[in-house]
Amino acid sequence: MTASTTRRTTATRSRLAAVASIAVAGALILTGCGDQTDSGSDNSESTETGNSSTAPLFAKLPKKIQDAGEIQVGTNAEYAPMEFQEGGKIVGVDPDIAAALGEKLGVDFKFTSGSFDGLITSLNTGRYDIAMSSITDNKQRQEGLDDKGKKLGPGVDFVDYFVAGTAVYVQKGNPKNINSIEDLCGQTAAVQRGTTYEQALKDQSKKCTDAGEKAVKIESFENDTEAQTRVKSGGAVAGVNDYPVAIDLARKADDGNAFEVVGEQVDAGPFGIAVNKDNKQLTAALEEAVNAIIEDGTYMEILKKWGAETGAIDEAAVNGGK
Incomplete structure (x- = not known):
């Protein structure tokens, strides 16, 4: 959202x-x-x-x-x-x-x-x-x-x-080689505020720091459109969303040329x-x-x-x- x-x-x-x-x-x-x-x-x-x-x-x-x-x-x-x-x-x-x-x-x-x-x-x-x-x-x-x-x-x-479940989406072509939510340690990720997938990013960020890696830089937005725009512009390397929403976004945004979903859905x-x-x-x-x-x-x-x-x-x- x-x-x-x-x-x-x-x-x-x-x-x-x-x-x-x-x-x-x-x-x-x-x-x-x-x-x-x-x-x-x-x-x-x-x-x-x-x-x-x-x-x-x-x-x-x-x-x-x-x-x-x-x-x-x-x-x-x-x-x-x-x-x-x-x-x-x-x-x-x-x-x-x-x-x-x-x-x-x-x-x-x-x-x-x-x-x-x-x-x-x-x-x-x-x-x-x-x-x-x-x-x-x-x-x-x-x-x-x-x-x-x-x-x-x-x-x-x-x-x-x-x-x-929760899914990770990135720019088409996956320029930062993100393959799962675990790859977001030290990276900037965009998400809608107040959602379960925002919590999923917080949980992952803690896992990163517990493992001695950098935290996920989480950018939370009032609505999902703003989060998508952030990913599309390259300001965030990935966005996190509901799986069916992420799949639909990858299929339809810019006729399928804006985003792709990486990894498996989780949680x-x-x-x-x-x-x-x-x-x-x-x-x-x-x-x-x-x-x-x-x-x-x-x-x-x-x-x-x-x-x-x-x-x-x-x-x-x-x-x-x-």
């Missing part, structure tokens, strides 16, 4: 594709999201399903959402192919999955794009009903902790629907839909809806449409992240 994606390992859930990191409900974050402000674009987009009390899972929803006919979704639309803006609309894997869930639940999912590190806080203050933005499900986010174990907020529950784990811990009924309804679209094949059709089928899971889980 910074478009880091992780932006959410269970390689048995499908092919466990990759991570690739949500700030804890109060301030920090580890992988995908987490802080308090909602800066960034504030574009809204609704996945219109045609609200219907006859939908198979409508009765499972909290009455407040039944009455509203929609679920307010916080996202950071900078992570193609997961969620991004195209033609003034928020599109991608997550919006398509949300639309499919809406068919089962009988409500619309209305996406609003803001800063990634503000999603969890905005969820817990009631601005959003859920956050869906390639958010890695992990214990820190579940429990509202920062990366040092300090309590920052109430945490959130996750409904896991995808799996991905694979589940992406989850974040829900306020007090809203157990919504969590249960979403879990049932995810399983419903997996069972009827809609889920896999969506992933294949976006070239993200390596991240498929076989069954939804609540708080499956470690």
